[in-house]
Amino acid sequence: MKKYMKNGLLALFIGLVSLSGCESKKDTIHIATKPMSEQFILGEMLALLIEENSDLHVKITKGVGGGTSNIHPAMIKGDFDLYPEYTGTGWLVILKKDTLLPPDQLFSELQKEYSREYGLKWVAPYGFNNAYSLAVSNEMAKKYNLQTFSDLALYPDLFTFGAEYDFYEINDGYADLCAYYNLKFKKNLDMDIGLKYEAMKSGKIDVINIFTTDGQLSHANLTILKDDKHFFPSYYCATIVREETLKEHPELERILEKMNGILTDQEMADMNYKVDVEHRTEREVAVEFLKKKGLLNPQLSYGK
8 A cells, every 4th residue: 555655656746747847848938049149139138028028938049050040940840939030041041032122021021931831920120130231431431421332433443342251252242242333442351250340440451341230340430331222131130930839828929029129230239249349248238228128127137
C-alpha cells in the first residue's frame, strides 16, 4: 500500500511538472533577433512591452546566425513567434522580387504575400528606415551645396569615395550606383566598415556609404544625402509575427501596435550609438527610450 501511494504520488508529481512545462511553453513568446545592436535593442523593446502589458513571458534568442535566412524558416516551423524585420529584406530576399515599390505599397504587398505564403503577419512599422545612403562632411555639403545623390554628379573626378569591400561586390552596389546617377569619383577606396568614419574625419575620403541608422552617425558631423532617384530599396523595420500566435494570444497584436511609428532614423541611430560607442546595455537603452515615450512606468526599474 505504501509502495502504491509512493508510486502514485510520484506519477502525480511528474504529471504536474509535465503539465506546468506545457503551459509555460504555451504562455512564452519566443523572440528572435539578428546579430546586430539595433536588433538587440528592438528585441528588448518588444519584450518589455509584452511583459508590461500582458501575463505572457518572453524569451529572446539573441543574434541568430545567418539572420533572415535562418530566422524565417524557424518562424514558419514555430520555433520563434516574432522578430523585427526590414521591408527591403522581406521583399528582395524572402519573396525574391526584382521590382521596387513605394514604401506604403510595399508594406501592403508584404502583408498579403506573407499571410498567403507563410501564415505570417507584418505589424506596426516602427517608423525608421535602415537603408543605404551616402554621406559627406557638413563642411563639404555647405561648400558645394550637396543635398542629393544627383548633386554629386555635378562634380566629376573631384571627390574620393570610400566603402567596405562588400559594397563593391554586391548587386546594386558601387558600379550600378555610379551608372544610375552618372557619378564619377576621383578614386574609390575599400576599407573595413569600422574605419570609414575615421577616414572621413581625417580627410582621406570625401564620400562614404552608410546605413541611415548607423550609431556613429550621431556624432560624426556628416550630412546624409537624399537618394533622389530612389536607387536603394527602403528598409523600414516592423514586427513579423506568426498568425497562429496571434490566434492563441489575441492581446498580442494590440501590444505590438504600440511600436507603430515611434522611432525616427535619428532616434534609432542615437540608441545604436549608446550601445556601440558608449557600451551601455541594450535593455538599459530600450527601457530609457520606452519610458521617454510614456510606454513604461517611469517609477519602476526594469533591470539592465
